[in-house]
Amino acid sequence: MKKILTLLFISIFYQSAFAQKDGYWDKERATTKEIVVSARDRILIKTDDFPVGTTELIYRITLLDENQQLASSLVSVLKAIPDPTGISQGSAGAVFVVSKISGTDKCKYAVFSSAELASKYKENGKKDKACLVQDTPVSKDAKRLSIDKSACLKPGIGNLWFGFESTNWVMKQKIILEVVPWVDTKLSRGWSLENRKYIINQVKTSALARKMANSDDFCICIQEKIQKQYKFQEFQKLLAIEQQKLYKDFGNSCFDETGASGVLYSDLRKQASTFVKKGDYGNAIAQYTALIDAGKANVLDYNAIGESYILTKQYGKAIKFLKEGEKLDDAELLVKLNLAHAYLLNNNYSSAKAIYKEYQSQNVTDSVGWTQKIKLDFETFKKAGIQNNDFEKVLRLMN
Numbered sequence: 001m002k003k004i005l006t007l008l009f010i011s012i013f014y015q016s017a018f019a020q021k022d023g024y025w026d027k028e029r030a031t032t033k034e035i036v037v038s039a040r041d042r043i044l045i046k047t048d049d050f051p052v053g054t055t056e057l058i059y060r061i062t063l064l065d066e067n068q069q070l071a072s073s074l075v076s077v078l079k080a081i082p083d084p085t086g087i088s089q090g091s092a093g094a095v096f097v098v099s100k101i102s103g104t105d106k107c108k109y110a111v112f113s114s115a116e117l118a119s120k121y122k123e124n125g126k127k128d129k130a131c132l133v134q135d136t137p138v139s140k141d142a143k144r145l146s147i148d149k150s151a152c153l154k155p156g157i158g159n160l161w162f163g164f165e166s167t168n169w170v171m172k173q174k175i176i177l178e179v180v181p182w183v184d185t186k187l188s189r190g191w192s193l194e195n196r197k198y199i200i201n202q203v204k205t206s207a208l209a210r211k212m213a214n215s216d217d218f219c220i221c222i223q224e225k226i227q228k229q230y231k232f233q234e235f236q237k238l239l240a241i242e243q244q245k246l247y248k249d250f251g252n253s254c255f256d257e258t259g260a261s262g263v264l265y266s267d268l269r270k271q272a273s274t275f276v277k278k279g280d281y282g283n284a285i286a287q288y289t290a291l292i293d294a295g296k297a298n299v300l301d302y303n304a305i306g307e308s309y310i311l312t313k314q315y316g317k318a319i320k321f322l323k324e325g326e327k328l329d330d331a332e333l334l335v336k337l338n339l340a341h342a343y344l345l346n347n348n349y350s351s352a353k354a355i356y357k358e359y360q361s362q363n364v365t366d367s368v369g370w371t372q373k374i375k376l377d378f379e380t381f382k383k384a385g386i387q388n389n390d391f392e393k394v395l396r397l398m399n
Helices: 002-019 074-078 089-094 115-124 193-204 216-229 232-237 240-257 260-277 281-293 299-311 315-328 333-345 349-358 370-383 391-398
Strands: 023-025 031-037 042-046 054-064 107-112 132-138 140-146 161-166 173-184
Touching (some): 031 042, 031 161, 042 115, 054 074, 054 107, 107 115, 115 161, 132 140, 161 173, 193 216, 193 240, 240 260, 260 281, 260 299, 281 299, 299 315, 299 333, 299 370, 315 333, 333 349, 349 391, 370 391
Antiparallel strands (some): 023 173, 031 173, 042 161, 054 173, 107 161
């Protein structure tokens, strides 16, 4: 029988070894508790807090006669296999999980995943809500519990409660419970599915993300950068202002890395163009201003905002932005022409005349001539309620 038990629990370690890829037995936070159970009594033992990332554990229960001592602790047994993935046949053969000694007493036990269920067991002895029940009295036992195969161990669980029932009707019993958790290295950083969702949802509420038609890649990029640099527990301990700075700094990086910047600026231009077609020049100006503030405006953006300012009779602002456009591309005649219009409507006929005459012989586009564009623009101005006595003078100048 002893040989069968030995082989059984060696098998447990083999299963653990091949199931786990990257982790460690957390011996520093192992539970070792020695208790005395009175005859015909029930008692509860709460494990110490499991570390974040616990995905399985091995526990051992040993009943000892009075004055008996364990030959070796479960933690010392595990020292022979610090990395379960590297167990060799030789070291595995040396593992003896079940205590080498035990007393003649026996007990029944059950394992509970919450304090409430455990308390009810202590009151009435019912085990129907237990996640594991050992109804056959034992003097020693050991089992491996894993998230994949046990109802006792769930992601994020902090403790288990072991309930013991003495089967000795006369004498008290000494029970030793040992529990050693296995910690998944990746999960120990605290980045569970729910915690990753939390960061992503926080990013989605940012002003920058709300401007994007689809911010998923952008948000995930920021979440991954935070996850790489911090454990979730560390990130939570940062001040709110420190967290916001990280969101901003990582956001600036991800904005370009994910291509979100190109999509956003393209969307701003499309929205601005739509507003212009609707005659909503105020909103069009807002979109072009966002491009300019981000440092992503091109010469045509400056031309478009200048034209929008002209159509809203803000000639001084039109001149300002059209001159900025000239600095980007001094050969863009659409900017030159709108600058001439802005000077004209701002009562600076001499500056307007110089520009009108200088480019009279050229086309503003591949199919539209300079004079033709002037006529079209003047008609647009009149429809917008913009009148000027010098319109006819400019047209005569062109002839």
